[in-house]
Amino acid sequence: DAKTTQPPSMxxxxxxxxNLPCNHSTISGNEYVYWYRQIHSQGPQYIIHGLxxxxxxxxxxxxxxxxxxSSTLILPHATLRDTAxxxxxxxxxxxxxxxxxxxxxxxTLLTVNP
Amino acid sequence: xxxxxxxxxxxxTEMGQEVTLRCKPISGHDYLFWYRQTMMRGLELLIYxxxxxxxxxxxxPEDRFSAKMPNASFSTLKIQPSEPRDSAVYFCASSSGGxxxxxxxFGPGTRxxxx
Numbered sequence: 453d454a455k456t457t458q459p460p461s462m463x464x465x466x467x468x469x470x471n472l473p474c475n476h477s478t479i480s481g482n483e484y485v486y487w488y489r490q491i492h493s494q495g496p497q498y499i500i501h502g503l504x505x506x507x508x509x510x511x512x513x514x515x516x517x518x519x520x521x522s523s524t525l526i527l528p529h530a531t532l533r534d535t536a537x538x539x540x541x542x543x544x545x546x547x548x549x550x551x552x553x554x555x556x557x558x559x560t561l562l563t564v565n566p
Numbered sequence: 567x568x569x570x571x572x573x574x575x576x577x578x579t580e581m582g583q584e585v586t587l588r589c590k591p592i593s594g595h596d597y598l599f600w601y602r603q604t605m606m607r608g609l610e611l612l613i614y615x616x617x618x619x620x621x622x623x624x625x626x627p628e629d630r631f632s633a634k635m636p637n638a639s640f641s642t643l644k645i646q647p648s649e650p651r652d653s654a655v656y657f658c659a660s661s662s663g664g665x666x667x668x669x670x671x672f673g674p675g676t677r678x679x680x681x
Contacts, residue, residue: 493675494672494675495659496609496659496670497672498669498670554670556608556609557608
């Protein structure tokens, strides 16, 4: 699976949009970008994933550049409860074998300030 | 749905004792994962099962660790004998396979302290 690079920490004001970047310059054509987050003392939580088109769900939006070498997770109106470590993961998404493994890096600690 | 259930939530034991961690996956999920999280090493996958069969145990640190899944609704992770370096938070996660299937649902974790 391709390696990802994320800033170790970011700050965001409550109510503003939080934009979390991720670089994955070695991504392959069949690899998806996944985002998980981990709120303090809880298990990680799935947020969103995408291949090449931008994706949106009730939690966030995922913007993937045209060359797919980087992406941005957007929390449109950050709240204090969004303070967490955010993990960007790149992996092949097909069924079977060892392809269900998720490799978590160090992620980005997003702190939402009042 | 109750989500992934883990027990106990906290465990304190002495070095050399046997420790058993338990997990109940979400009903209908056919993949189950055990992770360990420490400050030094972050979140690491230890082992995962598909339809109760271990698929990849390459992350299991050594023979002191063993995991079983006797049926679709229960799994255990056992450490025997335990050592202080095993102190960590252990997470269980489950997912439904087929297609992409990497939307893993994590339990609340078991915080293990080995004295």
